[in-house]
Amino acid sequence: MxxxxxxxxxxxxxxxxxxxxxxxxxxxxxxxxxxxxxxxxxxxxxxxxxxxxxxxxxxxxxxxxxxxxxxxxxxxxxxxxxxxxxxxxxxxxxxxxxxxxxxxxxxxxxxxxxxxxxxxxxxxxxxxxxxxxxxxxxxxxxxxxxxxxVVGPEVFERNLIIQARSASAHIVLPEGDDDRILTAAHQLLAKKVCDLTILGDPSGIAARGHELGLDLSGATLTDPTKGDDLERFAAEFAELRRAKGVTLDEARETMKDISYYATMMIHLGLADGMVSGAAHTTAHTIRPSFQIIKTVPEASIVSSIFLMVMDGVLWAFGDCAVNPDPTPAQLAEIAVVSAKTAAQFGIDPRVAMLSYSTGSSGSGADVEAVAEAVSLAHSAAPDLSIDGPLQFDAAVVESVGQKKLPGSTVAGHANVFVFPDLNSGNITYKAVQRTADALAVGPILQGLNKPVNDLSRGATVADIVNTVAITAIQAGN
CATH class of the missing domain: 3.40.50 (Rossmann fold)
Structure with a gap:
């Protein structure tokens, strides 16, 4: 009722x-x-x-x-x-x-x-x-x-927490020396969103949590530089990278790195997903995934989407964080996987492949690359609602879309937007976030066998909570 x-x-x-x-x-x-x-x-x-x-x-x-x-x-x-x-x-x-x-x-x-x-x-x-x-x-x-x-930021975040809670996932947070991570962990535990393992010096984490007035008693605190797991992880990594000539001693040193240790936890089933990047680069966060978790069979690349939440509007933007200059084949793959990811979060995907031209109104190598990507995406996912090339206004304004691309089921109604390159995608998501008072949730990484998500080094506590919830949902799907 x-x-x-x-x-x-x-x-x-x-x-x-x-x-x-x-x-x-x-x-x-x-x-x-x-x-x-x-x-x-x-x-x-x-x-x-x-x-x-x-x-x-x-x-x-x-x-x-x-x-x-x-x-x-x-x-x-x-x-x-x-x-x-x-x-x-x-x-x-x-x-x-x-x-x-x-x-x-x-x-x-x-x-x-x-x-x-x-x-x-x-x-x-x-x-x-x-x-x-x-x-x-x-x-x-x-x-x-x-x-x-109306789906606004608060409604979206509330639904996100409820959906994550039902996934019953275990997420590892490698950056236990960051106060934002500890504060977010306190909130996640209080809301019973997921089980957590926090990496770092357990006594130091507990002491800092006490200083900040946080309750971290529900989390598992693990030192990644010592213990029986370190040796087991090293042996597994040496085996995985044997063809690359990695020795057991080299593997031991590698496993002391928090990102590698956390990723190995996921690989061996000790955690369902990882969130990192508050104090480390994107490369440091996701590089171990390529070596340990690897991509799903149908994926040739890892890409990302941002969920953009405004009053009455829930959109997905891809790829705004990972691939600088994707090929047509990669753009097609990004479109298909972005639609699947968007669907996990309540979006009935209608995918617009964006360009500076709509349909055949313009020409040039960049437009032709998007047109080729649309054709490849149709072949890969014939049931997916996708169209392009589309200018942004033609993608979101019905009167403009039907004038520029009449008969399209996507034009004027798009909710998943695939940008032709990282430059345009990153600029646009930040512009919308800062000028339209939008909640930008992400980047949500796509294409890996297990969920690993990256944080901006400027991430707020709310960003971390949302990203952990997203990761838990991905782990449960």
Whole structure:
């Protein structure tokens, strides 16, 4: 049972919150459902959006009396797919209702209507601001068509945690000397997202965790430079690299490197995935994977996608982190594997192969390379919805897409975007992230036999938590 409506008390009604709740309580019942006061649930802290969203999504039906800040409440209503009603006390609130309604309309969040504390429907001035409904008629909300929830950053992150938790994965974090890693580990353990092994000096990690006020008791702390596993790992690595002339002594030294040690844990089934890179380069993070885990049989390269999350929009961008100048065959492979990865996170993939030209409107070697990649991708995955070459506007704006590439099922509706090279991809994802207030989750590496994901050295704690959750989900698929 979902939230039936989000009620946002404004003007005079906001000052009569206790009376509002009492009135709602009088009509509480099977027709109305439960009445939840967001302030009562979240006290003493003022509600931030994530906390408010948790309350809304944990509410067992009924109505949610929200904060009274209309923009905040409209965003909350959109996130849970419930209609928003502005709560007015009566005619005296008409002017403020006009102002608030106008603000919501301008940002595309039109309230369903008005709930009235006094009287049944009020005068025509209030009626003009939207459907008016008296509290005695709240059972009518059963007939309000629910909206599709808007996938914003908070909704996405919450769903990510839930999906990761169900995977029951074990993730290794090699960089135990980084405070961000330890703080993220504390949060992951508190949310029961996955099992964790943290590499480093166990006593040093425990002491630093205590200094930071963190609870790391649920993690396994392992010193990669000593112990029986080091010898076992070295013997396995020497065997894997025997054709390259690697000796056992050389393997012992190599296994003392945190990235190699963690990757060998995955190879031998002691962990399901790895997240690293907060203090190391991408090459240092993924090079051991090529030597130990290796790629899946159908992959010739490792590539990446970023999940770009904005209110109402969930897109995947590839490849923005690994391959500088992919060939047409590699672009085709990136397109196919990016669609598969995107599908793991709730995207029904419609793949646009991007270029500076749409269809046959332009020419040049770069356009021809994308066109060839589209043809190869169609051959490799004939059931995949993919098209190109497409300019970005033709890929996302329906009127532009149908004008430039009429009849295309992708043009104007794309949600997976494959960039022709690393230069354009990396620039674009960062531009969207910084100017559109987007949450960029990734890079998510693709093509390896087991999940290994790289962090930016500027990663925040939230970035690390999200990447570990992504890795756990990949391990469970």
């Amino acid at each position: 979902t939230v039936r409506a989000v009620l946002s008390p404004i003007a005079t009604a906001a000052g009569r919150r206790r009376e509002l709740l009492s009135t709602l309580g009088a009509v509480d019942g099977p027709d109305v459902g439960t009445v939840t006061d967001i302030f009562d649930t979240l006290r003493p802290a003022a509600p931030d959006f994530s906390a408010a969203l948790d309350v809304a999504l944990d509410t067992d039906g009924g109505v949610l009396v929200a904060t009274g800040e209309p923009m905040f409440d409209s965003r909350l209503a959109a996130a849970v797919g419930a209609p928003q009603f502005l709560v007015a006390a009566g005619e005296q609130d008409h002017l403020q209702l006009q102002q608030v309604s106008g603000q919501l309309v301008r940002v595309g969040r039109i309230p369903r209507g008005i709930a009235l504390m006094d009287g049944s429907h009020g005068g025509s001035a209030l009626e003009a601001e939207g459907e008016a409904i008296a509290f005695t008629e709240l059972d009518r909300l059963d007939n309000a068509d629910p909206s599709t929830p």
